[in-house]
Amino acid sequence: MVIDxxxxxxxxxxxxxxxxxxxLSRRNLFVALMGIELMLNxxxxxxxxxxxxxxxxxxxxxQIVPLFTIAIAAAEACVGLAMVICIFRQRDSVDSDxxxxxxx
Amino acid sequence: xxxxxxxxxxxxxxxxxLTGGLATLAAEPFLAAERKHDWLPWxxxxxxxxxxxxxxxxxxxxxHGLYAMDSARVWLCGGILGATxxxxxxxQASLRRDAFPGGExxxxxxxxxxxxxxMVMATDWLALFVGVELASLAVYAxxxxxxxxxxxxxxxxKYFVMGSVFSAVLLYGVAMTYGATGSTHVGxxxxxxxxxxxxxxxxxxxxxxxxxxxxxxxxxxSPDAYTGAPVAITGFMGAVIKVGGFAAIGxxxxxxxxxxxxxxxxxxxxxxxxxxxxxxxxxxxxxxLQQIVLVLAVLSxxxxxxxxxxxxxxxxxxxxxxxxxxxxxxxxxxxxxAGSVVSLGSLWVYLVAYAIATAGTLTALAWLADHDDxxxxxxxxxxQCRRDPFTGLVLTVFLASTAGLPITIGFIGKFLILSDxxxxxxxxIAILAMVMALIGAAYYLGLLATLWxxxxxxxxxxxxSALAVAALAVAALAxxxxxxxxxxxxxxxxxxxxxxxxxx
Numbered sequence: 001m002v003i004d005x006x007x008x009x010x011x012x013x014x015x016x017x018x019x020x021x022x023x024l025s026r027r028n029l030f031v032a033l034m035g036i037e038l039m040l041n042x043x044x045x046x047x048x049x050x051x052x053x054x055x056x057x058x059x060x061x062x063q064i065v066p067l068f069t070i071a072i073a074a075a076e077a078c079v080g081l082a083m084v085i086c087i088f089r090q091r092d093s094v095d096s097d098x099x100x101x102x103x104x
Numbered sequence: 105x106x107x108x109x110x111x112x113x114x115x116x117x118x119x120x121x122l123t124g125g126l127a128t129l130a131a132e133p134f135l136a137a138e139r140k141h142d143w144l145p146w147x148x149x150x151x152x153x154x155x156x157x158x159x160x161x162x163x164x165x166x167x168h169g170l171y172a173m174d175s176a177r178v179w180l181c182g183g184i185l186g187a188t189x190x191x192x193x194x195x196q197a198s199l200r201r202d203a204f205p206g207g208e209x210x211x212x213x214x215x216x217x218x219x220x221x222x223m224v225m226a227t228d229w230l231a232l233f234v235g236v237e238l239a240s241l242a243v244y245a246x247x248x249x250x251x252x253x254x255x256x257x258x259x260x261x262k263y264f265v266m267g268s269v270f271s272a273v274l275l276y277g278v279a280m281t282y283g284a285t286g287s288t289h290v291g292x293x294x295x296x297x298x299x300x301x302x303x304x305x306x307x308x309x310x311x312x313x314x315x316x317x318x319x320x321x322x323x324x325x326s327p328d329a330y331t332g333a334p335v336a337i338t339g340f341m342g343a344v345i346k347v348g349g350f351a352a353i354g355x356x357x358x359x360x361x362x363x364x365x366x367x368x369x370x371x372x373x374x375x376x377x378x379x380x381x382x383x384x385x386x387x388x389x390x391x392x393l394q395q396i397v398l399v400l401a402v403l404s405x406x407x408x409x410x411x412x413x414x415x416x417x418x419x420x421x422x423x424x425x426x427x428x429x430x431x432x433x434x435x436x437x438x439x440x441x442a443g444s445v446v447s448l449g450s451l452w453v454y455l456v457a458y459a460i461a462t463a464g465t466l467t468a469l470a471w472l473a474d475h476d477d478x479x480x481x482x483x484x485x486x487x488q489c490r491r492d493p494f495t496g497l498v499l500t501v502f503l504a505s506t507a508g509l510p511i512t513i514g515f516i517g518k519f520l521i522l523s524d525x526x527x528x529x530x531x532x533i534a535i536l537a538m539v540m541a542l543i544g545a546a547y548y549l550g551l552l553a554t555l556w557x558x559x560x561x562x563x564x565x566x567x568x569s570a571l572a573v574a575a576l577a578v579a580a581l582a583x584x585x586x587x588x589x590x591x592x593x594x595x596x597x598x599x600x601x602x603x604x605x606x607x608x
């Protein structure tokens with residue numbers, strides 16, 4: 001079987017869906033943060049696979065974008081972990097069910 | 105083509121804001137704890153004032169197709185900086201009142217303002233993403249400012265997780281757009297056979313931006329995030345993120361029209377927001393997208409106004425008001441019949457009116473809400489305006505503008521959006537929006553009646569801030585002054601669209 005760029009798109013879409021499912025369904029804060037990272041990395045894979053399909057400067061764009069994304073994902077993880085520490089000090093728990101006291 | 109020669113003046117307002125943020129951050133460790141809230145807000149305010157002055161001097165043009173400046177963008181950046189100035193005053197008053205140990209919130213506020221300005225100026229999806237993240241990350245930290253409060257942690261958690269998910273959705277949309285066009289430029293021509301992929305990518309980008317501005321059905325985070333944040337921050341995040349988000353939605357909308365016309369924006373040209381584009385044909389996909397946007401707008405109005413009616417907390421009330429206002433703003437995207445010119449002047453006017461009034465309202469409420477913002481419910485706020493007539497007066501002006509009473513900028517914004525809708529042939533939706541606006545006006549005036557009504561039973565908090573007094577007074581005057589005929593930025597008003605939005 002020949003691996004085409006379109007197969008990479010499939011992998012990226014599956015990874016994105018797994019990340020999204022992890023964020024929405026898992027109650028542990030760390031797993032939710034890992035899900036967000038997975039979603040961003042799935043997008044990186046998608047960019048790189050598209051970069052293989054384009055030529056010249058168009059291809060270059062797709063290779064540069066993941067560099068930005070990696071830096072931004074790192075910054076987001078920093079804020080996320082700071083948030084987890086902050087919340088853990090209040091509730092002694094990293095389970096998101098403990099943070100559902102607000103209502104409509 | 106604008107070359108690097110004009111790079112500096114174009115980005116000068118952002119650079120000055122950033123310098124102010126970095127300067128306060130660098131000075132913060134060297135100040136004694138009790139002096140931090142005296143010096144840092146003023147340093148930050150001087151930087152913001154310098155940025156506002158720089159806005160009068162910036163050129164029209166773009167920087168390598170990444171960031172652009174034109175009269176609409178100057179106007180929107182002015183709205184962002186004005187809201188930032190008001191929020192700095194509110195932040196100074198409430199941090200000093202609560203003896204907050206640390207001066208970094210002032211820097212975070214300016215970084216968020218930088219991010220929002222970059223969102224307004226972005227003409228490239230990657231540049232937009234960087235701006236969105238810069239604004240969001242700073243706002244996440246500001247929402248979680250009151251570390252010892254449980255509701256703060258919960259509001260931050262919900263906002264952060266959903267915000268990050270939708271940032272990833274935005275980026276995935278950019279990836280698909282790149283796949284279909286070979287470029288991350290806003291409005292780049294679609295390669296043959298890739299229209300489906302491109303449309304899916306654009307839809308994902310639109311969904312993510314609708315989340316950022318808190319429109320229905322992506323509004324569920326806003327009441328919790330608004331309640332978790334300190335009152336002084338609530339107004340800022342509502343105003344500034346909405347200006348950035350709607351500027352991006354407006355730019356995307358113009359880009360969709362360019363592509364619908366069968367063209368594209370070349371890499372060395374950009375879309376200017378202050379000009380109109382002729383819609384030569386209305387393809388099916390754009391028509392469907394427009395109908396979805398209009399339905400979401402009407403539902404936002406409905407949810408915002410009717411869920412807000414029963415709220416007791418002033419912050420939740422303003423949160424639902426922001427959902428309703430997102431609805432009015434979305435109505436400005438309605439398209440006319442094919443062959444007419446589309447311009448978004450009414451969107452820009454309403455956006456700045458909303459930003460200034462919301463930032464002002466919440467800064468004034470922060471003042472009345474007492475230590476740790478614990479008295480922001482209507483029972484405790486009742487009669488507070490009588491205790492503090494200055495705050496009461498400016499609050500009245502801001503709420504009158506939000507309600508859309510005449511001779512305020514808020515009235516001009518609502519009038520332009522509704523008259524645009526009628527002119528474009530959407531009479532039924534315009535009447536519906538008009539009815540909603542009346543319900544909304546009742547709700548804001550009801551809040552005012554409570555605030556001025558019965559005799560207050562508690563002393564107002566002693567917190568005072570000269571910066572907040574000055575900023576609120578200027579903002580309240582601006583609410584009236586901006587209505588002066590001819591003071592609105594030329595080329596912004598509908599009926600005066602310059603065709604050909606794409607320009608070198």
